[in-house]
Amino acid sequence: MSISLFYFVAFLTIFFSLLVIFSKNPVHSVLYLIVTFFTFTLHYIMLNAQFLAIVNFIVYMGAIMVLFLFVLMLLNLNEGSIGSKSNLLKMVGVIAGMCLIITLVGSVKALNDSDPLILQTQDLGLVKNLGKVLFSKFLLPFELSSILLLSAMVGAVLLAKKDIKQG
Amino acid sequence: MENLTQSIQGVPLNHYILLSTIIFAIGVIGVLIRRNAIVIFMSIELMLNAVNLLLTAFSVHHNDPAGQVFVFFIMALAAAEVAIGLAIIVMIYRNTNSTDVNILNKLKW
Known part of the structure; x- marks a missing residue:
């Protein structure tokens, strides 16, 4: 390794x-x-x-x-x-993406040289550690995300259902 | 597991930022050059994953578990987004018999 x-x-x-x-x-x-x-x-x-x-x-x-x-x-x-976009549009898209890379890389280069990534504690990403944080500091966002998932489920069913009056 | 995690000892944080930047840009290019709505959705997933990786790398760098909790929330959000988005695509397909985004360039106007 x-x-x-x-x-x-x-x-x-x-x-x-x-x-x-x-x-x-x-x-x-x-x-x-x-x-x-x-x-x-x-x-x-x-x-x-x-x-x-x-x-x-x-x-x-x-x-x-x-x-x-x-x-x-x-x-x-x-x-x-489904046809593909014209070559001109493809070129423009690729160039736009390259410009994004150049901008972001340039702004990263403007920072100082970064330290090597070192794992300070071995149990950082384990379930026990994350669960403690999730259910103490982030309890409200956790509950809100459950509401988000419920509304997404209801919305998906409503959208995908055939309209009875028309059909 | 210890052997595997030893391998990141020494990878600079900049390289994680570069990798995430490149994958995010690939996602942006995919959104710009494709016409199939499902492939556009997959490009959006790529962008979300690039951000997830960067958040995890910063979480390890700062020794703070909050970053990994954010990734967990982003994953929940991505699941909701995919469910709604694919339902919309199915509905569009029922109306237009295609998932080409160019057909819908003027919506119903």
Whole structure:
């Protein structure tokens, strides 16, 4: 195990996220996105954020990706059914993204050289430690997020339901 | 687990910022160049994940668990957002038989 593991996983993350946005078939995009999220899970494990790694694995790779894949299969979109934007617009989009990178990287470079990341306490990202913080300092946001999830569920059912009067 | 976490000892914080910046920018490019609404949604997920990774890295750097709690809330928000967004996309598909965002460029006007 050496420091190069981080760079290898970072390379994989960038490579697969590029494949997500550039692959023609949306089903391939979803599959590449699953691999990208798996590399994010590896990053969390390397940061010793074990709770986040498990949650990322279950929620993103499990639930959200199944939802994407399910909708994609349900809608039956073929490869050629949706055209692509003109090359000019694509170039403009890529250049705009590059400008964003340059701006952010420039502002990071303006800072002093950063210290190496050092894990000060081993149990920072464990369930016990995070649970204590979540249920003491962040109790109100936690309860509010439950209301958010409930309203999202109601909203999704209402939106996806067929209108009875019209249909 | 100790062996694996040893590997980040020495990765500068700047490199985490750079990685998150690049992935966020890839998400922005994806939103700008694609026409399929579902792929645009996936790009938004990429952007959210880039921010999550950066929050976790800063949480480790400052030895403060609050950052990881924020990531937890962002994940809850992303789940709600995906559920609503995909429901809207299904509804759009029912009306237009496509998920092309260019068809909806003027909404109903």
